[in-house]
Amino acid sequence: MTSPVAVLAVLAACLCGVLLPVACRDHLNYRPIIGVLAQENIVGDPHAQGSSYIAASYVKHLESAGARVVPIRINRTDEEYEKIFNSINGLLLPGGGVDLQISQFSRLSKIFYDLAIKTNDASDYFPVWGTCQGLQQMTVLSSNKNLLTLTETKAVALPLTFTPGQRQHCILYVYRPVFSKMSEDNITSNFHSWSLSLQNYSRNAKLKHFYKVLTTNTDGRREFISTMEANHYPFYAVQWHPEKSPFEWVDKPGMVHSAASVRASFYTALFFVSEAMKNHHKFSSASEEERALIYNYYPVFTGLDGIFLQNYYFD
Numbered sequence: 001m002t003s004p005v006a007v008l009a010v011l012a013a014c015l016c017g018v019l020l021p022v023a024c025r026d027h028l029n030y031r032p033i034i035g036v037l038a039q040e041n042i043v044g045d046p047h048a049q050g051s052s053y054i055a056a057s058y059v060k061h062l063e064s065a066g067a068r069v070v071p072i073r074i075n076r077t078d079e080e081y082e083k084i085f086n087s088i089n090g091l092l093l094p095g096g097g098v099d100l101q102i103s104q105f106s107r108l109s110k111i112f113y114d115l116a117i118k119t120n121d122a123s124d125y126f127p128v129w130g131t132c133q134g135l136q137q138m139t140v141l142s143s144n145k146n147l148l149t150l151t152e153t154k155a156v157a158l159p160l161t162f163t164p165g166q167r168q169h170c171i172l173y174v175y176r177p178v179f180s181k182m183s184e185d186n187i188t189s190n191f192h193s194w195s196l197s198l199q200n201y202s203r204n205a206k207l208k209h210f211y212k213v214l215t216t217n218t219d220g221r222r223e224f225i226s227t228m229e230a231n232h233y234p235f236y237a238v239q240w241h242p243e244k245s246p247f248e249w250v251d252k253p254g255m256v257h258s259a260a261s262v263r264a265s266f267y268t269a270l271f272f273v274s275e276a277m278k279n280h281h282k283f284s285s286a287s288e289e290e291r292a293l294i295y296n297y298y299p300v301f302t303g304l305d306g307i308f309l310q311n312y313y314f315d
Contacts (some may be wrong), residue, residue, distance in 0.1 A: 032276035033289070034062050035072045035088040037112070038314055039096045039105035047302045049313035051075065052104070056299040056310035057247035058094045058131070064246070065269035067276060069294040073314045074104035078111060085115045087283040087292070090127045090276035093134030095191070095241060100133070100140045100148075113141045120233050127234040127275035132192050135228070135237035139196050142210045147201075148194040152219040155254035157186040158240070160215040160226055178267055181260035188226070188240035188264075189254050190217070195224035195239060211235075234275055242268040248309055 036059065038052040045053075052074045059069045070088055072081070085091075091112050098105045112128075119126045130138045140146050160182045181187060198216055201207050215227040217239070226239045241248075245261040283289035290296075299310035 028277040029089060029280050030066075030277065032067045032089040032273055032279070033070055033087070033283075033293075034067045034090040034092055034273070034276055035070045035084060035112070036062070036092045036094060036294075037105060037108055038071055038073050038312075039094070039098050040074065040103060041313070042097065042307065045302075045311075047300050047306075047311065047313075049300070050315040052314045053311045054314075055094060055096075055243075055308040056312060057243040057308060058092060059294055059299075059312070060247045061243035061265065061269050062092065062273065064266060065273040067269075067273045070292045071294050071297065071312060071314060072108065072112070074108055081108065081111050082115065084292070085112060085119075086281050087289070089279035089281055090129070090272065091116065092272070093128070093130040093137055095132030095134065097133065100137050100146055106137060106140070109137045110141055113138070116235070117233065125234060125275075125278045126281075127236070127272065127279070129272045130235075130237035131243065132239060132241060135225075135239050136192075136194060136196065138235065138237050139201075139207060139211075143204050143206045145204070147196060147204060147207070149197045149200060149222060149224075150193060151195040151197075151222055151224055153190045153192050153195060153217075153224075155252050156190050156219075157254050157256045158188055158190055158217045158226075159183055159185055160188060160240075161217060162215050163213050178260060178264045182264055185258075185260060187245075187256050187258055187261040188217075188238075188242075189244045189256055189261075190226075190240050191244075191254060192239060195219075195222070198223045198225060201225055211237075234278075236272065236275075238268070250305060250307070250309070 036054050038054050041048040041053050054071055062069055100106050116126050116128050211228045211230055213225050213228050216223050217226045229236045242265040245265045297312050299312050301310055
């Protein structure tokens, strides 16, 4: 399996305009499709249609870096999910607010997580990205426990504190101007009440074996993990929200729209999409692919004061 350092070398070459070897370029998939998990509708959402939703900002985030999106809806069969998995090139677990152990989102996450482990173990490179709730869900799946703790991080922008010895492994280190800003300025948006504390991570052997911590943050009382990646799998997760800076506009503390925050958003998307280009799953036909894509659905504008500016809703 390709190491994270090798992955970053490829991305660095792309960002710096260095041509990759022909053999390397010939093995990339330049039409990546990434699955985004839907989740149960937000309680009290007056715009809700059907039973589930995906915030449009996650879709735009991936599209901005050259990927297409397939929505993965809840309440489908395991067989349908396996077929989708074998047709997409990566998976994004988005933020939200559902139960991480008994919700349909958690059930769906486990199905795809297990498939991703199995296929990577078979040398079929398949990347997974978790944002906010997605990071939390990944820790539950990897440890078989909910080890999260309450933090005062509901609407706050923070700089990232890089853990000793991990700066060169950070998914943004290859773009140093962004890297520097993220470690110095309050440009990462946090909108979560629960976090994985560094203490709980350190006390759990399964988590320590599976993930390495790249960055942490603190709410003034507890230090928590804000960026991590798996040691032996192309799995990446952030507790902050890179998709919000360019695509969400609710006026509240924690929202940052600076040039540095927008660049950071773009380069996180570019990194993950570059990972998905290493996978060669595909749909059985062009018509099946067309039916599966997000373009078949219409985002609903929820208002400038909504949690998300636009949502896709699904039956």
